[in-house]
Amino acid sequence: MNIAFLDVTSTVSYGGIQTAIWELARALSDQGHRITIYGGRGNICPEVGGRDIAVHQFSFTPRDRFPNLGTRFRKLAERWSFSRQARNAVIDGNHDWVVLTKPFDFFWPKLLPSTSKTRFAFMSGGTDYMPGDRRLAGGIDAWLACSHFNAWQISSHYKRYPDVMFNGVDVELFHPRQRSDTLRTSLGVREHEVLFAFAGRLAGWKGLSVALNALAHPEMRAYPAKLLLVGKGDALADLQARAAQLGVEDRVIFHAAVPHHDLPQFYASADAGIFPSLADEAFGITIAEAMACGIPALASYNGGIPEVVGNEGSSGLLFPIGDIGACAAAMAKLCADAALRKQLGANARARIVATYTWQMAATRLIDTLRSA
Structure with a gap:
Protein backbone atom coordinates (compact mmCIF):
# COMPACT_ATOMS: atom_id res chain seq x y z
CA MET A 1 0.00 0.00 0.00
CA ASN A 2 0.91 3.64 -0.47
CA ILE A 3 0.44 5.05 3.05
CA ALA A 4 1.09 8.53 4.41
CA PHE A 5 1.21 9.84 7.98
CA LEU A 6 0.07 13.43 8.22
CA ASP A 7 0.77 15.44 11.38
CA VAL A 8 2.36 18.87 11.54
CA THR A 9 4.10 17.94 14.81
CA SER A 10 5.76 14.78 13.47
CA THR A 11 8.91 16.67 12.46
CA VAL A 12 8.65 19.49 15.00
CA SER A 13 8.33 17.93 18.47
CA TYR A 14 8.81 14.59 20.18
CA GLY A 15 6.20 12.68 22.18
CA GLY A 16 3.98 9.62 22.10
CA ILE A 17 2.22 10.43 18.82
CA GLN A 18 5.46 11.35 17.09
CA THR A 19 7.12 8.16 18.34
CA ALA A 20 4.24 6.11 16.96
CA ILE A 21 4.44 7.78 13.54
CA TRP A 22 8.15 7.19 13.05
CA GLU A 23 8.19 3.67 14.49
CA LEU A 24 5.19 2.60 12.41
CA ALA A 25 6.77 4.16 9.32
CA ARG A 26 9.84 2.00 9.80
CA ALA A 27 7.85 -1.17 10.54
CA LEU A 28 5.49 -0.66 7.58
CA SER A 29 8.42 0.03 5.26
CA ASP A 30 9.98 -3.25 6.37
CA GLN A 31 6.72 -4.96 5.40
CA GLY A 32 7.05 -3.63 1.86
CA HIS A 33 4.68 -0.65 1.98
CA ARG A 34 5.45 2.73 0.45
CA ILE A 35 5.56 5.27 3.28
CA THR A 36 5.47 9.07 3.36
CA ILE A 37 5.52 11.40 6.35
CA TYR A 38 4.14 14.93 6.06
CA GLY A 39 5.18 17.28 8.84
CA GLY A 40 5.92 20.90 9.66
CA ARG A 41 9.26 22.49 9.00
CA GLY A 42 11.32 21.48 12.02
CA ASN A 43 14.41 19.69 13.31
CA ILE A 44 12.93 16.28 14.17
CA CYS A 45 13.91 13.61 11.66
CA PRO A 46 14.88 10.33 13.36
CA GLU A 47 17.16 7.86 11.65
CA VAL A 48 15.23 5.50 9.36
CA GLY A 49 18.09 3.07 8.78
CA GLY A 50 18.36 3.57 5.03
CA ARG A 51 14.70 2.78 4.44
CA ASP A 52 12.95 4.46 1.53
CA ILE A 53 10.66 6.65 3.63
CA ALA A 54 9.79 10.00 2.05
CA VAL A 55 9.70 12.92 4.48
CA HIS A 56 8.15 16.21 3.35
CA GLN A 57 8.22 19.30 5.54
CA PHE A 58 6.15 22.44 5.03
CA SER A 59 5.99 25.86 6.59
CA PHE A 60 3.23 26.60 9.11
CA THR A 61 2.27 29.22 11.66
CA PRO A 62 2.98 27.98 15.22
CA ARG A 63 -0.03 27.94 17.53
CA ASP A 64 1.39 30.50 19.93
CA ARG A 65 1.31 33.12 17.18
CA PHE A 66 -2.48 32.98 16.92
CA PRO A 67 -4.84 34.96 19.19
CA ASN A 68 -5.37 33.15 22.49
CA LEU A 69 -8.95 32.08 21.91
CA GLY A 70 -8.30 28.74 23.59
CA THR A 71 -5.92 25.83 23.10
CA ARG A 72 -8.21 24.02 20.68
CA PHE A 73 -8.56 27.09 18.46
CA ARG A 74 -4.81 27.55 18.36
CA LYS A 75 -4.14 23.90 17.50
CA LEU A 76 -6.74 23.95 14.74
CA ALA A 77 -5.36 27.21 13.32
CA GLU A 78 -1.82 25.81 13.36
CA ARG A 79 -2.90 22.73 11.44
CA TRP A 80 -4.97 24.74 8.98
CA SER A 81 -1.94 26.92 8.21
CA PHE A 82 0.05 23.75 7.57
CA SER A 83 -2.63 22.28 5.30
CA ARG A 84 -2.49 25.32 3.00
CA GLN A 85 1.16 24.53 2.29
CA ALA A 86 0.95 20.72 2.18
CA ARG A 87 -2.34 20.19 0.31
CA ASN A 88 -0.95 19.96 -3.23
CA ALA A 89 1.82 17.56 -2.22
CA VAL A 90 -0.69 15.26 -0.49
CA ILE A 91 -2.91 15.29 -3.57
CA ASP A 92 0.07 14.54 -5.84
CA GLY A 93 1.08 11.69 -3.55
CA ASN A 94 -2.00 9.76 -4.69
CA HIS A 95 -1.92 7.70 -1.50
CA ASP A 96 -4.14 4.75 -0.80
CA TRP A 97 -4.42 5.88 2.80
CA VAL A 98 -3.55 8.98 4.79
CA VAL A 99 -3.32 8.38 8.55
CA LEU A 100 -4.39 11.27 10.78
CA THR A 101 -3.56 11.37 14.49
CA LYS A 102 -5.70 14.26 15.78
CA PRO A 103 -9.34 15.33 15.29
CA PHE A 104 -7.94 18.79 14.49
CA ASP A 105 -7.07 17.31 11.07
CA PHE A 106 -10.51 15.90 10.31
CA PHE A 107 -11.01 18.64 7.72
CA TRP A 108 -8.43 17.03 5.42
CA PRO A 109 -10.81 14.73 3.47
CA LYS A 110 -12.63 17.86 2.30
CA LEU A 111 -9.42 19.33 0.91
CA LEU A 112 -8.89 16.56 -1.62
CA PRO A 113 -10.70 16.52 -4.98
CA SER A 114 -13.77 14.31 -5.26
CA THR A 115 -11.91 12.16 -7.81
CA SER A 116 -9.15 11.28 -5.35
CA LYS A 117 -8.77 7.62 -4.45
CA THR A 118 -7.17 8.51 -1.10
CA ARG A 119 -8.97 7.35 2.02
CA PHE A 120 -8.40 8.54 5.56
CA ALA A 121 -7.73 6.65 8.77
CA PHE A 122 -7.72 8.04 12.30
CA MET A 123 -5.09 6.60 14.64
CA SER A 124 -6.10 7.83 18.07
CA GLY A 125 -3.79 8.43 20.98
CA GLY A 126 -6.10 10.35 23.28
CA THR A 127 -9.12 12.63 23.43
CA ASP A 128 -8.25 15.93 21.74
CA TYR A 129 -11.84 16.54 20.74
CA MET A 130 -13.04 19.83 19.31
CA PRO A 131 -16.37 21.44 18.39
CA GLY A 132 -17.68 20.06 15.10
CA ASP A 133 -15.42 17.01 15.03
CA ARG A 134 -18.38 14.60 15.05
CA ARG A 135 -19.68 16.15 11.86
CA LEU A 136 -16.27 16.01 10.18
CA ALA A 137 -15.79 12.40 11.33
CA GLY A 138 -17.87 11.25 8.37
CA GLY A 139 -14.77 11.63 6.21
CA ILE A 140 -12.83 9.04 8.19
CA ASP A 141 -12.96 5.53 6.69
CA ALA A 142 -10.96 3.55 9.27
CA TRP A 143 -10.68 3.99 13.02
CA LEU A 144 -7.87 2.76 15.26
CA ALA A 145 -7.26 3.07 19.00
CA CYS A 146 -4.05 2.47 20.97
CA SER A 147 -5.82 0.52 23.76
CA HIS A 148 -9.22 -0.88 24.66
CA PHE A 149 -9.68 2.04 27.03
CA ASN A 150 -8.95 4.46 24.19
CA ALA A 151 -11.39 2.53 21.98
CA TRP A 152 -14.08 3.10 24.60
CA GLN A 153 -13.24 6.81 24.65
CA ILE A 154 -13.55 7.05 20.87
CA SER A 155 -16.75 5.03 20.66
CA SER A 156 -18.36 7.14 23.38
CA HIS A 157 -17.65 10.35 21.52
CA TYR A 158 -17.96 9.43 17.84
CA LYS A 159 -20.29 6.41 18.08
CA ARG A 160 -17.79 4.41 16.01
CA TYR A 161 -15.94 1.50 17.59
CA PRO A 162 -12.31 1.45 16.41
CA ASP A 163 -10.04 -1.52 16.02
CA VAL A 164 -7.43 -1.80 18.78
CA MET A 165 -3.90 -1.81 17.40
CA PHE A 166 -1.97 -0.97 20.62
CA ASN A 167 1.17 1.12 20.58
CA GLY A 168 4.50 -0.60 20.59
CA VAL A 169 8.11 -0.61 21.70
CA ASP A 170 11.35 -0.98 19.79
CA VAL A 171 12.34 -4.09 21.72
CA GLU A 172 15.76 -4.20 20.06
CA LEU A 173 16.62 -0.77 21.46
CA PHE A 174 14.75 -1.16 24.74
CA HIS A 175 16.04 -4.41 26.19
CA PRO A 176 17.62 -5.60 29.45
CA ARG A 177 21.30 -4.68 29.66
CA GLN A 178 24.14 -4.59 32.14
CA ARG A 179 23.65 -2.04 34.89
CA SER A 180 26.05 0.87 34.60
Whole structure:
Protein backbone atom coordinates (compact mmCIF):
# COMPACT_ATOMS: atom_id res chain seq x y z
CA MET A 1 0.00 0.00 0.00
CA ASN A 2 0.91 3.64 -0.47
CA ILE A 3 0.44 5.05 3.05
CA ALA A 4 1.09 8.53 4.41
CA PHE A 5 1.21 9.84 7.98
CA LEU A 6 0.07 13.43 8.22
CA ASP A 7 0.77 15.44 11.38
CA VAL A 8 2.36 18.87 11.54
CA THR A 9 4.10 17.94 14.81
CA SER A 10 5.76 14.78 13.47
CA THR A 11 8.91 16.67 12.46
CA VAL A 12 8.65 19.49 15.00
CA SER A 13 8.33 17.93 18.47
CA TYR A 14 8.81 14.59 20.18
CA GLY A 15 6.20 12.68 22.18
CA GLY A 16 3.98 9.62 22.10
CA ILE A 17 2.22 10.43 18.82
CA GLN A 18 5.46 11.35 17.09
CA THR A 19 7.12 8.16 18.34
CA ALA A 20 4.24 6.11 16.96
CA ILE A 21 4.44 7.78 13.54
CA TRP A 22 8.15 7.19 13.05
CA GLU A 23 8.19 3.67 14.49
CA LEU A 24 5.19 2.60 12.41
CA ALA A 25 6.77 4.16 9.32
CA ARG A 26 9.84 2.00 9.80
CA ALA A 27 7.85 -1.17 10.54
CA LEU A 28 5.49 -0.66 7.58
CA SER A 29 8.42 0.03 5.26
CA ASP A 30 9.98 -3.25 6.37
CA GLN A 31 6.72 -4.96 5.40
CA GLY A 32 7.05 -3.63 1.86
CA HIS A 33 4.68 -0.65 1.98
CA ARG A 34 5.45 2.73 0.45
CA ILE A 35 5.56 5.27 3.28
CA THR A 36 5.47 9.07 3.36
CA ILE A 37 5.52 11.40 6.35
CA TYR A 38 4.14 14.93 6.06
CA GLY A 39 5.18 17.28 8.84
CA GLY A 40 5.92 20.90 9.66
CA ARG A 41 9.26 22.49 9.00
CA GLY A 42 11.32 21.48 12.02
CA ASN A 43 14.41 19.69 13.31
CA ILE A 44 12.93 16.28 14.17
CA CYS A 45 13.91 13.61 11.66
CA PRO A 46 14.88 10.33 13.36
CA GLU A 47 17.16 7.86 11.65
CA VAL A 48 15.23 5.50 9.36
CA GLY A 49 18.09 3.07 8.78
CA GLY A 50 18.36 3.57 5.03
CA ARG A 51 14.70 2.78 4.44
CA ASP A 52 12.95 4.46 1.53
CA ILE A 53 10.66 6.65 3.63
CA ALA A 54 9.79 10.00 2.05
CA VAL A 55 9.70 12.92 4.48
CA HIS A 56 8.15 16.21 3.35
CA GLN A 57 8.22 19.30 5.54
CA PHE A 58 6.15 22.44 5.03
CA SER A 59 5.99 25.86 6.59
CA PHE A 60 3.23 26.60 9.11
CA THR A 61 2.27 29.22 11.66
CA PRO A 62 2.98 27.98 15.22
CA ARG A 63 -0.03 27.94 17.53
CA ASP A 64 1.39 30.50 19.93
CA ARG A 65 1.31 33.12 17.18
CA PHE A 66 -2.48 32.98 16.92
CA PRO A 67 -4.84 34.96 19.19
CA ASN A 68 -5.37 33.15 22.49
CA LEU A 69 -8.95 32.08 21.91
CA GLY A 70 -8.30 28.74 23.59
CA THR A 71 -5.92 25.83 23.10
CA ARG A 72 -8.21 24.02 20.68
CA PHE A 73 -8.56 27.09 18.46
CA ARG A 74 -4.81 27.55 18.36
CA LYS A 75 -4.14 23.90 17.50
CA LEU A 76 -6.74 23.95 14.74
CA ALA A 77 -5.36 27.21 13.32
CA GLU A 78 -1.82 25.81 13.36
CA ARG A 79 -2.90 22.73 11.44
CA TRP A 80 -4.97 24.74 8.98
CA SER A 81 -1.94 26.92 8.21
CA PHE A 82 0.05 23.75 7.57
CA SER A 83 -2.63 22.28 5.30
CA ARG A 84 -2.49 25.32 3.00
CA GLN A 85 1.16 24.53 2.29
CA ALA A 86 0.95 20.72 2.18
CA ARG A 87 -2.34 20.19 0.31
CA ASN A 88 -0.95 19.96 -3.23
CA ALA A 89 1.82 17.56 -2.22
CA VAL A 90 -0.69 15.26 -0.49
CA ILE A 91 -2.91 15.29 -3.57
CA ASP A 92 0.07 14.54 -5.84
CA GLY A 93 1.08 11.69 -3.55
CA ASN A 94 -2.00 9.76 -4.69
CA HIS A 95 -1.92 7.70 -1.50
CA ASP A 96 -4.14 4.75 -0.80
CA TRP A 97 -4.42 5.88 2.80
CA VAL A 98 -3.55 8.98 4.79
CA VAL A 99 -3.32 8.38 8.55
CA LEU A 100 -4.39 11.27 10.78
CA THR A 101 -3.56 11.37 14.49
CA LYS A 102 -5.70 14.26 15.78
CA PRO A 103 -9.34 15.33 15.29
CA PHE A 104 -7.94 18.79 14.49
CA ASP A 105 -7.07 17.31 11.07
CA PHE A 106 -10.51 15.90 10.31
CA PHE A 107 -11.01 18.64 7.72
CA TRP A 108 -8.43 17.03 5.42
CA PRO A 109 -10.81 14.73 3.47
CA LYS A 110 -12.63 17.86 2.30
CA LEU A 111 -9.42 19.33 0.91
CA LEU A 112 -8.89 16.56 -1.62
CA PRO A 113 -10.70 16.52 -4.98
CA SER A 114 -13.77 14.31 -5.26
CA THR A 115 -11.91 12.16 -7.81
CA SER A 116 -9.15 11.28 -5.35
CA LYS A 117 -8.77 7.62 -4.45
CA THR A 118 -7.17 8.51 -1.10
CA ARG A 119 -8.97 7.35 2.02
CA PHE A 120 -8.40 8.54 5.56
CA ALA A 121 -7.73 6.65 8.77
CA PHE A 122 -7.72 8.04 12.30
CA MET A 123 -5.09 6.60 14.64
CA SER A 124 -6.10 7.83 18.07
CA GLY A 125 -3.79 8.43 20.98
CA GLY A 126 -6.10 10.35 23.28
CA THR A 127 -9.12 12.63 23.43
CA ASP A 128 -8.25 15.93 21.74
CA TYR A 129 -11.84 16.54 20.74
CA MET A 130 -13.04 19.83 19.31
CA PRO A 131 -16.37 21.44 18.39
CA GLY A 132 -17.68 20.06 15.10
CA ASP A 133 -15.42 17.01 15.03
CA ARG A 134 -18.38 14.60 15.05
CA ARG A 135 -19.68 16.15 11.86
CA LEU A 136 -16.27 16.01 10.18
CA ALA A 137 -15.79 12.40 11.33
CA GLY A 138 -17.87 11.25 8.37
CA GLY A 139 -14.77 11.63 6.21
CA ILE A 140 -12.83 9.04 8.19
CA ASP A 141 -12.96 5.53 6.69
CA ALA A 142 -10.96 3.55 9.27
CA TRP A 143 -10.68 3.99 13.02
CA LEU A 144 -7.87 2.76 15.26
CA ALA A 145 -7.26 3.07 19.00
CA CYS A 146 -4.05 2.47 20.97
CA SER A 147 -5.82 0.52 23.76
CA HIS A 148 -9.22 -0.88 24.66
CA PHE A 149 -9.68 2.04 27.03
CA ASN A 150 -8.95 4.46 24.19
CA ALA A 151 -11.39 2.53 21.98
CA TRP A 152 -14.08 3.10 24.60
CA GLN A 153 -13.24 6.81 24.65
CA ILE A 154 -13.55 7.05 20.87
CA SER A 155 -16.75 5.03 20.66
CA SER A 156 -18.36 7.14 23.38
CA HIS A 157 -17.65 10.35 21.52
CA TYR A 158 -17.96 9.43 17.84
CA LYS A 159 -20.29 6.41 18.08
CA ARG A 160 -17.79 4.41 16.01
CA TYR A 161 -15.94 1.50 17.59
CA PRO A 162 -12.31 1.45 16.41
CA ASP A 163 -10.04 -1.52 16.02
CA VAL A 164 -7.43 -1.80 18.78
CA MET A 165 -3.90 -1.81 17.40
CA PHE A 166 -1.97 -0.97 20.62
CA ASN A 167 1.17 1.12 20.58
CA GLY A 168 4.50 -0.60 20.59
CA VAL A 169 8.11 -0.61 21.70
CA ASP A 170 11.35 -0.98 19.79
CA VAL A 171 12.34 -4.09 21.72
CA GLU A 172 15.76 -4.20 20.06
CA LEU A 173 16.62 -0.77 21.46
CA PHE A 174 14.75 -1.16 24.74
CA HIS A 175 16.04 -4.41 26.19
CA PRO A 176 17.62 -5.60 29.45
CA ARG A 177 21.30 -4.68 29.66
CA GLN A 178 24.14 -4.59 32.14
CA ARG A 179 23.65 -2.04 34.89
CA SER A 180 26.05 0.87 34.60
CA ASP A 181 27.68 1.44 37.97
CA THR A 182 29.36 4.47 36.44
CA LEU A 183 26.00 6.03 35.59
CA ARG A 184 24.55 5.26 39.02
CA THR A 185 27.61 6.80 40.66
CA SER A 186 27.30 9.91 38.48
CA LEU A 187 23.67 10.19 39.59
CA GLY A 188 24.68 9.91 43.23
CA VAL A 189 23.03 6.52 43.74
CA ARG A 190 24.83 4.06 45.99
CA GLU A 191 24.88 0.32 45.42
CA HIS A 192 22.41 -0.55 48.20
CA GLU A 193 19.88 2.14 47.25
CA VAL A 194 16.72 1.30 45.31
CA LEU A 195 16.21 3.66 42.38
CA PHE A 196 12.75 4.46 41.00
CA ALA A 197 12.92 6.13 37.59
CA PHE A 198 10.58 8.25 35.50
CA ALA A 199 11.35 9.58 32.02
CA GLY A 200 9.07 11.95 30.17
CA ARG A 201 7.49 15.36 30.31
CA LEU A 202 7.43 16.97 33.74
CA ALA A 203 3.81 18.06 33.70
CA GLY A 204 1.35 18.27 36.57
CA TRP A 205 -0.93 15.60 35.16
CA LYS A 206 1.93 13.10 35.19
CA GLY A 207 1.38 12.91 38.97
CA LEU A 208 5.02 13.15 40.00
CA SER A 209 4.02 15.05 43.11
CA VAL A 210 2.38 11.79 44.22
CA ALA A 211 5.75 10.04 43.87
CA LEU A 212 7.46 12.77 45.91
CA ASN A 213 4.88 12.54 48.67
CA ALA A 214 5.12 8.75 48.64
CA LEU A 215 8.89 8.95 49.00
CA ALA A 216 8.38 11.13 52.10
CA HIS A 217 5.64 8.87 53.50
CA PRO A 218 6.39 7.18 56.87
CA GLU A 219 6.19 3.76 55.22
CA MET A 220 9.21 4.63 53.05
CA ARG A 221 11.44 6.06 55.79
CA ALA A 222 13.05 2.74 56.55
CA TYR A 223 14.17 2.12 52.96
CA PRO A 224 17.20 3.60 51.17
CA ALA A 225 15.32 4.68 48.05
CA LYS A 226 15.82 7.47 45.55
CA LEU A 227 13.68 8.93 42.79
CA LEU A 228 15.11 9.81 39.35
CA LEU A 229 13.13 12.19 37.14
CA VAL A 230 14.50 12.47 33.60
CA GLY A 231 12.95 15.20 31.48
CA LYS A 232 11.83 18.78 31.36
CA GLY A 233 8.53 20.59 31.61
CA ASP A 234 6.49 23.32 33.22
CA ALA A 235 6.23 21.44 36.53
CA LEU A 236 9.99 21.26 37.16
CA ALA A 237 10.22 24.25 39.48
CA ASP A 238 7.15 23.18 41.47
CA LEU A 239 8.51 19.64 41.86
CA GLN A 240 11.87 20.94 43.06
CA ALA A 241 10.14 23.20 45.58
CA ARG A 242 7.91 20.34 46.71
CA ALA A 243 10.88 18.03 47.24
CA ALA A 244 12.53 20.67 49.43
CA GLN A 245 9.31 21.25 51.35
CA LEU A 246 8.97 17.53 52.05
CA GLY A 247 12.62 17.25 53.08
CA VAL A 248 13.49 14.70 50.39
CA GLU A 249 15.51 16.91 48.07
CA ASP A 250 18.60 14.78 48.73
CA ARG A 251 16.66 11.67 47.62
CA VAL A 252 15.32 13.12 44.36
CA ILE A 253 17.48 13.41 41.25
CA PHE A 254 16.35 15.88 38.59
CA HIS A 255 18.09 15.04 35.33
CA ALA A 256 17.83 16.90 32.03
CA ALA A 257 16.01 15.23 29.15
CA VAL A 258 18.16 12.78 27.21
CA PRO A 259 17.93 11.50 23.62
CA HIS A 260 15.43 8.69 23.17
CA HIS A 261 18.15 6.16 22.35
CA ASP A 262 19.89 6.88 25.67
CA LEU A 263 16.88 6.05 27.82
CA PRO A 264 17.54 2.26 27.98
CA GLN A 265 20.79 2.88 29.86
CA PHE A 266 18.96 4.94 32.45
CA TYR A 267 16.31 2.25 32.88
CA ALA A 268 19.07 -0.36 33.21
CA SER A 269 20.46 1.66 36.10
CA ALA A 270 17.07 1.76 37.84
CA ASP A 271 15.34 -0.88 39.94
CA ALA A 272 11.78 0.04 38.92
CA GLY A 273 9.89 2.53 36.80
CA ILE A 274 7.34 4.81 38.42
CA PHE A 275 4.42 6.39 36.54
CA PRO A 276 1.77 7.91 38.85
CA SER A 277 -0.33 9.67 36.19
CA LEU A 278 -3.37 11.63 37.35
CA ALA A 279 -4.99 12.24 33.95
CA ASP A 280 -6.15 9.56 31.55
CA GLU A 281 -3.31 7.78 29.79
CA ALA A 282 -4.56 6.22 26.58
CA PHE A 283 -1.64 3.76 26.57
CA GLY A 284 1.70 4.80 28.08
CA ILE A 285 4.58 4.22 25.67
CA THR A 286 7.19 5.27 28.24
CA ILE A 287 5.83 2.65 30.64
CA ALA A 288 6.10 -0.07 28.00
CA GLU A 289 9.64 1.04 27.14
CA ALA A 290 10.73 0.77 30.78
CA MET A 291 9.16 -2.68 31.05
CA ALA A 292 10.91 -3.79 27.87
CA CYS A 293 14.18 -2.98 29.63
CA GLY A 294 13.38 -5.62 32.22
CA ILE A 295 12.30 -3.52 35.19
CA PRO A 296 8.90 -3.64 36.91
CA ALA A 297 6.45 -0.77 36.51
CA LEU A 298 4.81 0.97 39.43
CA ALA A 299 1.87 2.95 38.04
CA SER A 300 -1.53 4.40 38.78
CA TYR A 301 -4.61 2.38 37.86
CA ASN A 302 -5.50 4.81 35.13
CA GLY A 303 -6.86 4.68 31.58
CA GLY A 304 -5.01 2.21 29.38
CA ILE A 305 -2.13 1.69 31.82
CA PRO A 306 -3.53 -1.58 33.26
CA GLU A 307 -3.55 -2.99 29.71
CA VAL A 308 0.19 -2.31 29.48
CA VAL A 309 1.25 -3.34 32.98
CA GLY A 310 -1.41 -5.99 33.51
CA ASN A 311 -3.64 -5.88 36.56
CA GLU A 312 -2.69 -9.30 37.90
CA GLY A 313 0.49 -8.04 39.56
CA SER A 314 2.90 -10.23 37.62
CA SER A 315 4.76 -7.49 35.70
CA GLY A 316 4.33 -4.52 38.00
CA LEU A 317 2.19 -2.97 40.70
CA LEU A 318 -0.81 -0.67 40.28
CA PHE A 319 -2.30 1.71 42.83
CA PRO A 320 -5.40 3.98 42.83
CA ILE A 321 -4.98 7.35 41.14
CA GLY A 322 -3.51 9.94 43.49
CA ASP A 323 -3.36 7.56 46.47
CA ILE A 324 -0.09 8.52 48.17
CA GLY A 325 -0.33 5.83 50.85
CA ALA A 326 -0.92 3.08 48.30
CA CYS A 327 1.95 4.35 46.16
CA ALA A 328 4.24 4.38 49.20
CA ALA A 329 3.17 0.84 50.15
CA ALA A 330 3.92 -0.41 46.63
CA MET A 331 7.31 1.31 46.63
CA ALA A 332 8.10 -0.23 50.02
CA LYS A 333 7.11 -3.67 48.76
CA LEU A 334 9.56 -3.39 45.89
CA CYS A 335 12.29 -1.95 48.12
CA ALA A 336 11.99 -4.87 50.52
CA ASP A 337 12.22 -7.66 47.98
CA ALA A 338 15.00 -7.73 45.37
CA ALA A 339 13.88 -11.17 44.16
CA LEU A 340 10.39 -9.82 43.51
CA ARG A 341 11.82 -6.92 41.50
CA LYS A 342 13.85 -9.35 39.40
CA GLN A 343 10.88 -11.64 38.72
CA LEU A 344 8.51 -8.79 37.90
CA GLY A 345 11.12 -7.28 35.60
CA ALA A 346 11.58 -10.52 33.68
CA ASN A 347 7.81 -10.88 33.34
CA ALA A 348 7.53 -7.26 32.20
CA ARG A 349 10.00 -7.82 29.39
CA ALA A 350 8.21 -10.99 28.27
CA ARG A 351 4.83 -9.22 28.32
CA ILE A 352 6.00 -6.42 26.04
CA VAL A 353 7.76 -8.73 23.60
CA ALA A 354 4.69 -10.96 23.34
CA THR A 355 2.14 -8.23 22.62
CA TYR A 356 3.48 -4.70 22.27
CA THR A 357 6.00 -4.37 19.46
CA TRP A 358 5.82 -1.91 16.58
CA GLN A 359 5.88 -4.78 14.10
CA MET A 360 2.68 -6.12 15.67
CA ALA A 361 1.15 -2.64 15.67
CA ALA A 362 1.96 -2.23 11.97
CA THR A 363 0.34 -5.56 11.14
CA ARG A 364 -2.81 -4.62 13.06
CA LEU A 365 -2.90 -1.27 11.27
CA ILE A 366 -2.69 -2.95 7.84
CA ASP A 367 -5.38 -5.48 8.80
CA THR A 368 -7.73 -2.60 9.67
CA LEU A 369 -7.02 -0.72 6.46
CA ARG A 370 -7.59 -3.84 4.36
CA SER A 371 -10.83 -4.71 6.09
CA ALA A 372 -12.04 -1.11 5.65
